[in-house]
Amino acid sequence: MSNLVDLAAAGRLIREAQRILFFMHVQPDGDSIGSTLGMIRALRQMGKEAVMVGVDPIPPMYHFLPGWDAYQVPWQEVTGEWDLSCFLDCGDLERVGDALPAVRLGRCTLNIDHHATNTAFAEYNYLDFSAAAVGELAYRILQEIGAPIDAGTALCLYTSLVTDTGGFRYDSTGPSTHRVAADLIERGVRPYDVAQAIFESEPLPRLALLSRALQTLQVDESGRMAWMVVTRQMLAEVGASDHDVEGIVNYARSVAGVEVGLLFKETEDGRVRVSLRSRSRVDVGAVAVKLGGGGHPRAAGCTLAGPVAEVVGQVVAAVKAVL
Numbered sequence: 001m002s003n004l005v006d007l008a009a010a011g012r013l014i015r016e017a018q019r020i021l022f023f024m025h026v027q028p029d030g031d032s033i034g035s036t037l038g039m040i041r042a043l044r045q046m047g048k049e050a051v052m053v054g055v056d057p058i059p060p061m062y063h064f065l066p067g068w069d070a071y072q073v074p075w076q077e078v079t080g081e082w083d084l085s086c087f088l089d090c091g092d093l094e095r096v097g098d099a100l101p102a103v104r105l106g107r108c109t110l111n112i113d114h115h116a117t118n119t120a121f122a123e124y125n126y127l128d129f130s131a132a133a134v135g136e137l138a139y140r141i142l143q144e145i146g147a148p149i150d151a152g153t154a155l156c157l158y159t160s161l162v163t164d165t166g167g168f169r170y171d172s173t174g175p176s177t178h179r180v181a182a183d184l185i186e187r188g189v190r191p192y193d194v195a196q197a198i199f200e201s202e203p204l205p206r207l208a209l210l211s212r213a214l215q216t217l218q219v220d221e222s223g224r225m226a227w228m229v230v231t232r233q234m235l236a237e238v239g240a241s242d243h244d245v246e247g248i249v250n251y252a253r254s255v256a257g258v259e260v261g262l263l264f265k266e267t268e269d270g271r272v273r274v275s276l277r278s279r280s281r282v283d284v285g286a287v288a289v290k291l292g293g294g295g296h297p298r299a300a301g302c303t304l305a306g307p308v309a310e311v312v313g314q315v316v317a318a319v320k321a322v323l
């Protein structure tokens, strides 16, 4: 049975491990990448062996983070014995995707996460649903074990906070988010530089894709739900990649009067990736769980078998039932 642990116990597991595998989730976002890179950088400076295992590449927008090209090992190439398999920002075990076989190389598993829908799938689970980003939990653990947090590590953790709070705007932002951010800034992070990299460096194909996606924007008759569609054809036409779709769902939620915004994206293997966002009332995490996914009350996701039109009908009906 799964085991919930507190900060001290999570810290002890990391402190006592010498060789640690860190698993990112599929299509990693700023939180998954920033918290993992920050954790690994600090632990390596303590003399530990730590690597990052993921199935998808790190999007170019995160290439300003130290270690992005140095710490990653393809899951097929991970061998040997490891003391710990550690998951950051993974709501359930399926989030590691094809890398699952590598998980077994760790003698023990530790799940560090902030998703309310987390299934506590590891042997040890350090969960805090009040944390705005896993970067905040990584920061706490590094402090707990007396790990160094230099300017590079601070940059990674700060990026995790900025991206998972949409620039400190989302509902999850609280005093502790800002306290951690302030400390990271004191350690050398320049918020302006991070904002430039994250919010002011749009690749042209992403904006072209946004333009195409906005043409599909639909609002239901109640005016409280809006959705958009991104097809493989649209991605190909503008030369955009899957990671360019990140954040576009927010435009559906941003329509005045809309409570729930949805984005439907065709995946390479012909399924449909659904992103759900809500403003203040609807628990989209609960809706996503019913559809086989998960997430937070205000931001969640799932992947369903296509075709798009059918999935749109299914998800719109599921949301309508709770709107």
Ligand code: 5GP
Residues within 6 Å of the ligand: 089, 090, 091, 092, 095, 115, 117, 274, 275, 276, 292, 293, 294, 295, 296, 299, 300, 301, 302, 303
């Ligand atoms: P996004 O729409 O940005 O892909 O995901 C929104 C939030 O829901 C993120 O916090 C993400 O980790 C979570 N999420 C997205 N898809 C899934 C899924 O299939 N399973 C689970 N457990 N969480 C998901």
Ligand code: MN
Residues within 6 Å of the ligand: 031, 032, 089, 114, 132, 133, 134, 164
């Ligand atoms: Mn997160």
